[in-house]
Amino acid sequence: MFKLYYTALKSLAVKETNRYLRIWVQTLVPPVITTSLYFVIFGNLIGGRIGEMEGFSYMEFIVPGLIMMSVITSSYSNVSSSFFSQKFQKNIEELLIAPVPTHVIMWGFVIGGLGRSILVGALVTLISLFFVPLQAFSWVMIIMTLLMTSILFSLAGLLNGIFAQSFDDVSIVPTFVLQPLTYLGGVFYSISMLPPFWRAVSRVNPIVYMISGFRYGFLGVIDVPVLWTLIILTFFIAVLYTINWYLIETGRGLRS
């Protein structure tokens, strides 16, 4: 059985990977262009006038957040659109009839999200090297936050894909929820700069914890305690995983 599941997972991972590589113009290029523009505008042109943030140049300060932003969007939209379009094309039936457990289906999609977001994250990092040197305070923290965030948003995208009834439904959450939360999550500023009230409000935004943890990995500065970053990530992953598992297992929107 284990061998069957392993082979099935590999096939699904290959399928998902092929998908985002096949449409690389839509999946890999846009985040690279967007973040490059951010680097140029905020880092180079405006950043010089902003001065230092927590002891780093503004450019250095925003790089981790920008990488994180592209990781979040990439993982989320990869899984939500892949799952939804498979549902839409009835292609998901290939998986539903096969002896593949729900866990394997879920990890197959998550691997797709992970792969694409890591690739995009790496490309963005590469581009950042044209502007600032790479520094890593804690590789462990960089990798852990990266992987966990990517898994979290892959699962969130999966949930979106399960509920989506139309292609619009797939783009609503990224535009109206994800993007605002990311912008307000401390990509461009440190939340300790905020007045107490807004600082408190920011703390309900889970993305704050991820960006803070990721930036800590690079620069060693934090907005919120590292432990909290890990706890929040673990918590959301567990919750989303359970909900998704239940919905697929019972066939919500998949089996009539």
Place this chain on the structure above:
Amino acid sequence: MSYALEIKDLEKTYKGGVKALRGIDLEVEEGDFYALLGPNGAGKSTTIGIVTSLVNKTSGSVKVFGYDIDSDLTRAKQQIGLVPQEFNFNSFETVQQIVVNQAGYYGVPRKEALIRSEKYLKQSDLWEKRHVRARMLSGGMKRRLMIARALMHEPRLLILDEPTAGVDIELRREMWEFLRELNASGTTIILTTHYLEEAEMLCRNIGIIRAGELIEDTSMKSLLSKLMFETFIFDLDTYENKPEITGYSSELVDETTLHVEVERNQGVNDVFKQLSEQGIKVLSMRNKSNRLEELFLKITEENKQEEDNNV
């Protein structure tokens, strides 16, 4: 005898209240070639959907080679290959990617899957197209792709939901030949169709579904013997006196078209003789090809009579 498929009292009510299946009992023996026949909306695809776990059943039980889909789903799934009624592959993937990945979902390692893909794609005449994206295939090729895909894990039970819809006559014959060989080599096959001819050509046993009920479950032979009469259509030349046919039930549908019901063993010679004697020229003759319709009428009538007798 062991069964490839055993369905007991299967019911399905869709959300919204459509009662698609009203208690189906069905057994298909191992090695059988079984046809599931029925008009649109009868419940064929629903039945197949439940067996392949694409549709949740409302009640009843399904066993595939003895594995209950409620308690032994993984094993049950492993036995089945499905060719669905509608195209459901990812049309942006290439032919070979589609079949190789599907094999993977059944635990066939990639290396082995590549070898098998050559075998089954060649058999389906798709090997030349293996690097072509599925959406570029013609309708008939797409259907053959779905058959190849279903065979990749070498299932013991192959279920085909209207496999020959949209396939041209020549290919249809090839497909029939291929399915016959597959059955001869031991694979149990169940197929749904709208064509009695197709079922007649291929299948040993047949079930007829109508409005969610299995109204007939018998061998092909005994079913055909029920079809005691056939309707022939005579195209007549213009005539002076209306034709009168005795000994047959007949109907003049329009000026020059005569329908005559001919019982088995009765022969048509006498019809010609009578028409010749009346000085009417027959321009052409063919048999009315809706035997399925006749069959349904016949069986429904029988059912009615039984019900009436029971009252």
